[in-house]
Amino acid sequence: MKHCLVVDDSRVIRKVACKILEAMNFETDEAEDGAAALAACRTKMPELILLDWQMPNMGGIEFLRSLRREKDGTRPVVVFCTTENDVGHISEAMGAGANEYLMKPFDREILHAKLAQIGMA
Amino acid sequence: MTPADLANLADLLQRRSGLVVTADKARLIESKLAPIARRFGFRDAHALFAELPHPPEELARAITEAMTTNESSFFRDRVPFDHFRDAMVPALLESRAAKRRLRIWCAAAACGQEAYSLAMLLDEMGLAAQGWKIDLIATDLSAEAIARAREGLYSQYEVQRGLSAQLLLKHFTQEGTNWRIAERLRRMVSFRTFNLLDHFGWLGEMDLIFCRNALIYFDAHTKAVVIAKLAEMLAADGTLVLGAKESGVDMSGWAAERVRGIYTRPSAAQPARGRSARRA
Numbered sequence: 001m002k003h004c005l006v007v008d009d010s011r012v013i014r015k016v017a018c019k020i021l022e023a024m025n026f027e028t029d030e031a032e033d034g035a036a037a038l039a040a041c042r043t044k045m046p047e048l049i050l051l052d053w054q055m056p057n058m059g060g061i062e063f064l065r066s067l068r069r070e071k072d073g074t075r076p077v078v079v080f081c082t083t084e085n086d087v088g089h090i091s092e093a094m095g096a097g098a099n100e101y102l103m104k105p106f107d108r109e110i111l112h113a114k115l116a117q118i119g120m121a
Numbered sequence: 122m123t124p125a126d127l128a129n130l131a132d133l134l135q136r137r138s139g140l141v142v143t144a145d146k147a148r149l150i151e152s153k154l155a156p157i158a159r160r161f162g163f164r165d166a167h168a169l170f171a172e173l174p175h176p177p178e179e180l181a182r183a184i185t186e187a188m189t190t191n192e193s194s195f196f197r198d199r200v201p202f203d204h205f206r207d208a209m210v211p212a213l214l215e216s217r218a219a220k221r222r223l224r225i226w227c228a229a230a231a232c233g234q235e236a237y238s239l240a241m242l243l244d245e246m247g248l249a250a251q252g253w254k255i256d257l258i259a260t261d262l263s264a265e266a267i268a269r270a271r272e273g274l275y276s277q278y279e280v281q282r283g284l285s286a287q288l289l290l291k292h293f294t295q296e297g298t299n300w301r302i303a304e305r306l307r308r309m310v311s312f313r314t315f316n317l318l319d320h321f322g323w324l325g326e327m328d329l330i331f332c333r334n335a336l337i338y339f340d341a342h343t344k345a346v347v348i349a350k351l352a353e354m355l356a357a358d359g360t361l362v363l364g365a366k367e368s369g370v371d372m373s374g375w376a377a378e379r380v381r382g383i384y385t386r387p388s389a390a391q392p393a394r395g396r397s398a399r400r401a
Contacts (some may be wrong), residue, residue, distance in 0.1 A: 075203035110281050
């Protein structure tokens with residue numbers, strides 16, 4: 001079973017994403033910001049990370065840059081999952097090491113299609 | 122919807138497009154025709170049904186278009202596109218090296234996602250810069266869908282289905298919450314409204330034909346007629362791509378590729394002499 005860490009400061013978004021992922025046979029964990037996500041990754045590096053952009057303590061971009069410097073930090077497939085839906089943000093995320101970009105709002109079909117596209121579903 | 126209404130509608134659709142409708146879809150039919158009824162000034166879909174035996178041309182066209190399915194997405198089902206890039210086009214580049222011309226037809230193009238997906242792959246190959254002329258023709262029964270395809274403007278939801286972030290950034294520009302296909306790709310595709318029941322002659326010989334998820338809406342006879350016409354248009358060493366889940370299509374006389382839904386003619390193994398005479 002693949003392990004996914006859902007990083008979002010919205011509890012509702014985390015719950016919805018986890019529910020969809022669990023239906024796709026993922027084991028899920030949640031983190032409410034980048035700092036908590038980094039701590040979680042140091043304990044157990046996931047195969048997949050769904051990552052929000054703006055969060056307190058540590059935002060998505062800062063987390064991603066830190067993650068990629070960690071031991072095994074290049075291993076997780078990182079999908080940015082955010083309402084920042086413009087070219088500038090998408091370019092910045094991809095430049096920072098994201099594997100894919102998912103624009104909110106999304107639904108089960110879109111998430112499934114995106115994960116299938118990157119070989120995670 | 123009464124059985125007589127359904128019979129009238131079925132007859133109209135069969136004559137005009139080959140589409141088959143069944144009684145179990147009555148609710149869906151009513152929901153699809155309600156906007157048409159309003160547009161043409163009928164009280165509701167039931168009032169429109171009274172016109173079905175002898176509808177004016179404009180109404181008949183609108184009804185037919187409303188009943189078509191324009192559901193699609195970029196790189197839908199992925200595998201045929203990988204095969205296009207990795208096997209079909211490389212083989213053609215070899216066999217067409219002297220003429221340096223490829224002719225590709227998307228026969229059920231819906232709102233253009235399939236044709237633009239092919240255009241992206243062709244663009245990545247840089248064939249134009251190598252002197253290749255590519256005819257990429259995309260047709261659909263629905264004039265509304267073809268107008269949307271020509272416009273090349275897609276919602277956030279549409280671009281997220283099948284497009285990677287890299288391809289989105291490379292081939293689209295953002296317009297508000299929508300995304301517009303690059304002019305370079307838009308110019309690669311010739312879109313045209315076309316009914317698969319009509320004569321194919323104007324198209325000329327094709328090297329590749331994509332006709333995915335269209336035949337599923339036809340009855341067995343219409344499927345056979347369309348497949349025979351597609352075969353006539355296809356170069357002897359050409360490839361026909363149907364939907365992977367297409368059923369009830371008699372493909373005897375074709376060779377199935379290892380990728381589901383992809384067919385060549387057995388004669389493809391023979392040298393392709395004299396075929397150019399058939400090319401329009």
